[in-house]
Amino acid sequence: MSEQLLASANRRDWIIGYGKNDYVLMVGGARDGSRLARVLYPRLSEHELIDALKHLVKAIRDRNPHRLPAGDYLNQTPDAELRRASTQSSGL
Numbered sequence: 001m002s003e004q005l006l007a008s009a010n011r012r013d014w015i016i017g018y019g020k021n022d023y024v025l026m027v028g029g030a031r032d033g034s035r036l037a038r039v040l041y042p043r044l045s046e047h048e049l050i051d052a053l054k055h056l057v058k059a060i061r062d063r064n065p066h067r068l069p070a071g072d073y074l075n076q077t078p079d080a081e082l083r084r085a086s087t088q089s090s091g092l
Helices: 002-009 046-064 070-076 079-087
Strands: 014-019 022-027 036-044
Touching: 022 046, 022 070, 036 046, 036 079, 046 070, 046 079
Parallel strands: none
Antiparallel strands: 014 022, 022 036
């Protein structure tokens, strides 16, 4: 998996591997532990995970007018909107 892409993922968000090529993507947690991340995608292949992360990073950059920290932005943005940002060009 792209090291550069993973470095872009915010520490407040989680990628958990269930096994080879099987991941869950959680978003919106707080770094200080005051808010838990929630599951955005329960099962993704490695290819789907990379696409989802690319589009989430772009959404944080391009659709975050108040420049909130990534975890706060992802927490405040409805899942449906985050999934739309991830699926518009990737087909997830």
